[in-house]
Amino acid sequence: MATRPTNLNCETAGAGLEFARRYSALFVNRLAYTVQSTKPADNGKHYYYRPKRDRRLSVGIIRNHLNGLVTIGLYSLNPQTQRSKWVAIDADYENALEDLLKLQWELRQDGVESALERSRRGGHLWIFMGQPLLAQQCRIYIYNLARRLRVPVKGAAGLAEGIEVFPRQDQLGPGEFGNAIRGPLGVHRGAGKRYWFYGADYNVNAQLRYLERLKKIPEDDMRRFIQGMEMPEEFRPRPRVDLPPFDPNRREFRILDYLRPARKRSGNYWTRCPSCAEQGHDRSGDNLAISVADPRLYRCWAGCSKEMIRAALGQPIRIKRTV
Ligand SMILES: [Zn+2]
8 A cells, every 4th residue: 555645734724623623523532641752762662651731632732643743642441431432452463454354344243333543563443432432341342352253362361462452441540541542643753654544545634534434333232232241251350469568588489580670760670571582572671660669560561461471481370279
């Protein structure tokens, strides 16, 4: 597919605001948002952060996003309603597009139209709701679909690669944000280019019109889709374990016995995630954060589970059996 020049200089300022309003109607379900850093970090990545000024997403900011001046990330889930206007399925591994096309085909069997947007390595598949729907219901629907199609889900059953579903949570507590996804039609700071939706001309007006014309899922349909379904066991969030106070003298697994952290920053050690490393990922060596105060707490930002990290270190977590 040929790519057209991505600047919108030909658009008038008035049209820009109009596009921003239409974009907001499609995508904005809460006013919190993130901004992609224009300057890369030491490792070359352009991280997203929550802005310190202009913390409420306005049409002006969206216009700047569409004009490529800033790149925003969007939160799906509004904690006041626990609802979302859309579901986005993010896939960025080898054969990711194949899996997204499978999902798109299967959705169509339910009469659900979806829009496929390219990303750096794969794509994002977007589904829109007639009115904001409970995140929990949306997630039950998509996860059951994925399971039926045997599409891998990141983090479940120890998989490092697989789809990620936004909203990532069923519910948020007050003041929580959940996870943001790159807002469509912006310019990716790292790649320096815009990723378009397949299915419409490569300009903002045509893309918005295409998205506006997609059939949106009414709440009744969603209820019908998930009738008798629940969240498959393997995708349920695990109960939070309260650890006893950290005692450095206690004999237990210590991740720092197996890794030499490269850096210390904002209360964490940072190093290459051993599970990512096994797959040739995390070359920049900073996916794994280990709490300095309590090294029992560690997390891979690419989504590897504790089980995967322990297995990669040759120290698999033993399953306790109750006899
Ligand atoms: Zn990892």
